[in-house]
Amino acid sequence: MELLSSLYEVAWFVFVVAAGIAVLEGYFYYHFKFHDRPWFFWAGLAGFPLLAWLGLGAAGLGKEGLFAWLFATEAVVLLFFRHIVKGRNSLAYLLLAPAFTGLALLLVYPFVFQIYLSFHDLKLTTIMQWKQTGTLPFVGLRQYYDVFTVPPLAEAGFFKLLGRTLWWTFVNVFFHVLGGFALALMLNNDIRFKGVYRTLLVIPWAMPQVVAVLAMRGEFHSQYGFVNIILNKIAAFSPFLASLGVGPVQWLSDHPLTTCMLINVWLGIPFMMVVILGGLQSISSSYYDAADIDGASYFQKLRFITLPLIKPVLMPAVTLGTVWTFNNINVIYLVTGQAGGTEQADILVSALYKAAFTYNRYSYSAAFAIVIFLILFAISVFYLKTFDAAKEAR
Amino acid sequence: MATVKFAGIVKNFKDNQVLKKVDLEIKDHEFVVIVGPSGCGKTTLLRMLAGLEEISGGEIYIDDTLVNHLHPSKRQIAMVFQDYALYPHMTVEENMSFSLRLKNAPKKEIKARVAEAANILQLGKLLHRMPKQLSGGQRQRVAIGRAIVRQPKVFLFDEPLSNLDAKLREEMRVEIAKLYQRLHSTIIYVTHDQVEAMTLAGRIVIMNQGVIQQVGTPIEVYRKPANLFVAGFIGSPTMNFIEGTLRVEKGHVRFSSPSLSLDLPSKLLPADGSHEGREVTLGVRPDDVCAGREAGKNCSQKFDSVLEVSELLGHRENLYLKTGDLRLLATVEAFFNQSPGSKVPVCLNFDNMHVFDRETQARISA
Ligand SMILES: Nc1ncnc2c1ncn2[C@@H]1O[C@H](COP(=O)(O)OP(=O)(O)OP(=O)(O)O)[C@@H](O)[C@H]1O
Ligand SMILES: [Mg+2]
Numbered sequence: 001m002e003l004l005s006s007l008y009e010v011a012w013f014v015f016v017v018a019a020g021i022a023v024l025e026g027y028f029y030y031h032f033k034f035h036d037r038p039w040f041f042w043a044g045l046a047g048f049p050l051l052a053w054l055g056l057g058a059a060g061l062g063k064e065g066l067f068a069w070l071f072a073t074e075a076v077v078l079l080f081f082r083h084i085v086k087g088r089n090s091l092a093y094l095l096l097a098p099a100f101t102g103l104a105l106l107l108v109y110p111f112v113f114q115i116y117l118s119f120h121d122l123k124l125t126t127i128m129q130w131k132q133t134g135t136l137p138f139v140g141l142r143q144y145y146d147v148f149t150v151p152p153l154a155e156a157g158f159f160k161l162l163g164r165t166l167w168w169t170f171v172n173v174f175f176h177v178l179g180g181f182a183l184a185l186m187l188n189n190d191i192r193f194k195g196v197y198r199t200l201l202v203i204p205w206a207m208p209q210v211v212a213v214l215a216m217r218g219e220f221h222s223q224y225g226f227v228n229i230i231l232n233k234i235a236a237f238s239p240f241l242a243s244l245g246v247g248p249v250q251w252l253s254d255h256p257l258t259t260c261m262l263i264n265v266w267l268g269i270p271f272m273m274v275v276i277l278g279g280l281q282s283i284s285s286s287y288y289d290a291a292d293i294d295g296a297s298y299f300q301k302l303r304f305i306t307l308p309l310i311k312p313v314l315m316p317a318v319t320l321g322t323v324w325t326f327n328n329i330n331v332i333y334l335v336t337g338q339a340g341g342t343e344q345a346d347i348l349v350s351a352l353y354k355a356a357f358t359y360n361r362y363s364y365s366a367a368f369a370i371v372i373f374l375i376l377f378a379i380s381v382f383y384l385k386t387f388d389a390a391k392e393a394r
Numbered sequence: 395m396a397t398v399k400f401a402g403i404v405k406n407f408k409d410n411q412v413l414k415k416v417d418l419e420i421k422d423h424e425f426v427v428i429v430g431p432s433g434c435g436k437t438t439l440l441r442m443l444a445g446l447e448e449i450s451g452g453e454i455y456i457d458d459t460l461v462n463h464l465h466p467s468k469r470q471i472a473m474v475f476q477d478y479a480l481y482p483h484m485t486v487e488e489n490m491s492f493s494l495r496l497k498n499a500p501k502k503e504i505k506a507r508v509a510e511a512a513n514i515l516q517l518g519k520l521l522h523r524m525p526k527q528l529s530g531g532q533r534q535r536v537a538i539g540r541a542i543v544r545q546p547k548v549f550l551f552d553e554p555l556s557n558l559d560a561k562l563r564e565e566m567r568v569e570i571a572k573l574y575q576r577l578h579s580t581i582i583y584v585t586h587d588q589v590e591a592m593t594l595a596g597r598i599v600i601m602n603q604g605v606i607q608q609v610g611t612p613i614e615v616y617r618k619p620a621n622l623f624v625a626g627f628i629g630s631p632t633m634n635f636i637e638g639t640l641r642v643e644k645g646h647v648r649f650s651s652p653s654l655s656l657d658l659p660s661k662l663l664p665a666d667g668s669h670e671g672r673e674v675t676l677g678v679r680p681d682d683v684c685a686g687r688e689a690g691k692n693c694s695q696k697f698d699s700v701l702e703v704s705e706l707l708g709h710r711e712n713l714y715l716k717t718g719d720l721r722l723l724a725t726v727e728a729f730f731n732q733s734p735g736s737k738v739p740v741c742l743n744f745d746n747m748h749v750f751d752r753e754t755q756a757r758i759s760a
Pocket of ligand 2: 436437438552553
């Protein structure tokens with residue numbers, strides 16, 4: 001019975017979504033079909049809000065002022081069609097409409113709501129007020145001020161977290177590129193079983209991150225993890241190395257950030273390797289022939305031919321990698337975020353997550369997220385600018 | 395400024411033998427052009443000399459030094475690639491000076507040598523451009539400049555003009571000829587364009603399917619092609635070939651084919667009993683098919699043919715003639731003033747006639 005009722009719920013959900021899409025499509029269809037007729041403006045203005053109002057009321061969603069909202073929305077839509085679409089490319093707009101509606105619901109609405117939240121005060125003590133009255137106290141820029149002055153976590157404030165995040169990002173991206181480059185160079189040679197190696201090397205990237213990270217976390221277990229077992233063996237095998245301090249380490253409790261970095265480096269290398277390998281394969285071999293005749297050594301060829309020529313593929317990949325790593329909550333949360341976990345490895349986004357869902361400071365975290373967004377935006381613009389400049393120079 | 399010697403060079407790509415025992419000696423200061431149809435192994439031979447391709451068998455000497463295992467940069471050669479291979483991220487100047495910079499040559503010397511090469515090739519104004527900002531001909535000159543800067547013993551050119559349009563190709567051909575006179579170094583030049591080969595070469599090497607067919611001066615290979623392949627490959631328009639059989643008759647040899655029979659003079663082919671019944675191919679260049687004009691004294695008997703088509707080329711005219719089932723191309727002075735379908739008396743010039751054995755493909759006439 002449990003099963004049947006949950007199946008029923010799923011089916012109901014699918015039905016509601018499909019019906020919603022159908023209604024939206026029909027709504028747009030009539031606009032596209034008649035928007036250039038003079039009568040449609042007034043008919044639409046009267047008809048659609050009324051229909052929607054009746055429909056929503058029948059579904060029990062009616063509330064005060066709803067009709068005015070619907071009326072205003074319809075007016076905006078009609079003006080949009082009359083002055084912006086103007087019948088040009090209306091088929092293209094018609095086809096794009098569902099996707100745009102989806103994007104608006106999934107991206108624009110949450111973003112606008114986030115901005116709204118960040119100027120108000122939603123937290124555990126005000127959430128009941130919000131539920132009952134639908135209003136929140138307006139606090140202006142105070143949340144933004146708090147982002148920089150009130151620590152999101154028990155142990156670390158914004159600037160410490162920012163420093164840690166930059167360090168985390170730099171180390172990760174650096175080793176991603178370095179490791180990816182080394183592997184790509186090796187794979188770019190004429191070796192046997194190349195396809196097999198490439199497949200094996202891509203596996204960490206192709207696996208679901210949750211599985212990969214949790215598996216690796218197990219390997220860093222202080223007693224049963226592969227890493228410590230190896231370190232134990234090495235220390236037992238060579239007393240000299242043991243005297244230098246090689247031995248088992250309490251990875252998860254003493255060095256959580258390092259552990260996260262090791263895991264994330266391992267996870268991120270395949271992507272860079274694939275991108276760089278693509279770049280290497282696109283370099284014409286005649287440049288290397290010419291460089292051979294010109295007398296370049298292996299490293300000179302690497303420095304003067306290979307590196308400059310893969311820059312066009314490397315730069316976008318590094319930009320993407322930087323954004324992903326900066327924003328990478330999976331690894332840190334999965335390694336350290338469970339109950340009783342440490343806060344020593346937290347970077348901005350994971351601190352943000354904890355501020356919102358462990359400490360329930362919703363408005364504060366909305367402002368926090370916007371600050372992170374602006375930082376990332378600046379980084380991306382900077383990267384793309386330098387990339388464009390590099391492209392100009394050729 | 396060096397001699398080059400290939401001794402029994404063999405190249406295999408897996409099971410595919412693309413060079414079969416190539417022997418060739420190139421003298422100091424010589425301009426040697428290697429020609430042959432696409433895929434005959436010209437590039438491979440050149441790349442082996444440059445050290446870019448493994449040598450499967452045989453030996454290569456530069457100035458009597460065995461270079462089989464010498465690194466490309468140590469062989470004192472410079473190569474101009476078919477696709478130029480200019481480093482796309484370096485300016486013209488950086489491209490040209492790359493080899494010297496790698497060697498950490500003094501700045502002053504680099505500058506002087508680049509300036510000299512730029513001067514020879516009129517690249518002075520382009521030194522700070524990127525390869526992308528150059529025309530095809532300019533890129534070609536930069537590629538040559540990059541070779542000159544290295545002051546190599548041997549220049550290797552791999553179809554350097556094949557990516558240029560016809561007019562530019564002509565200009566660059568002259569440039570290269572001038573350059574040769576100026577530099578006086580050994581040049582090995584690969585092409586499949588026989589006009590380039592004829593005009594530039596001191597000696598031509600004609601290759602086919604990994605085998606050298608003939609080595610000689612342009613005049614030699616034109617006048618005395620060693621076999622059917624060379625005869626068909628060198629010369630434009632292509633030589634006329636007539637297949638037939640030889641009969642030895644009192645004192646001379648008679649060539650007979652279904653549409654045409656000729657008594658060959660003994661100067662061309664001595665009346666030797668061994669020719670009896672031999673299957674041969676007769677070769678006559680279009681220039682030596684005398685149509686409608688006064689035949690020279692060394693011409694064959696006249697025979698009649700029908701004019702099918704005539705093409706006016708300007709000062710010359712191509713006549714497509716038909717005698718029985720045999721089609722002949724004749725090149726004559728313009729204007730031939732006969733309409734298609736009319737009868738044209740024709741004779742063949744014995745002075746420039748070639749007889750090839752059809753079985754061995756080799757030339758048997760004098
Ligand atoms: N790397 C290679 N692997 C296998 N076969 C090759 C390789 N390079 C060349 N070949 C083969 O060797 C033969 C000779 O090639 P090569 O490039 O020397 O011809 P080419 O005379 O320069 O022709 P073209 O006038 O078209 O440049 C060709 O049949 C080609 O298919
Ligand atoms: Mg070639």
